[in-house]
Amino acid sequence: MQIARWLVVFVCLLGVGGFIADFVVWETARQHMKNPAWPKHAKFHNAQTMLMGIGLGLLGGLILLLNRPLTISDLLVASGAASLYWVSMLLAPLFPETAWNDPEFRESTPRPFGLHPQLLLAYAAIGILTFALLLSWEYR
Secondary structure, three states: OHHHHHHHHHHHHHHHHHHHHHHHOHHHHOOOOOOOOOOHHHHHHHHHHHHHHHHHHHHHHHHHHHOOOOOHHHHHHHHHHHHHHHHHHHHHHHOOOOOOOOHHHOOOOOOHHHOOHHHHHHHHHHHHHHHHHHHHHHHO
């Protein structure tokens, strides 16, 4: 159960990654919050999303680190909180007029394994959470 706890804590910590990528690291921030072509309302929603990732990560982390002993219910709730940011990222392209990046950055954005980096990270985070839940299954 401890391995599962720390895997989920790791995904919770990834919640700050949106802020780092979209606001701090110049190469990626220039595509988001530091992009002069973006309207202020788009930046508002990007800020909202960054803060939501941090908040959900904090919520999941607090559930995991403050509750002793850890129960399977705690792990499920924390995993649910940690997964919401990543699941919403995976589902966002279902809305019309959405794209993984703006056209001017399409060619310069690396595609590890043929995937946009955010898509790859979302798959990895969901995979880690799924693995953590499978590890903890014997404790239910």
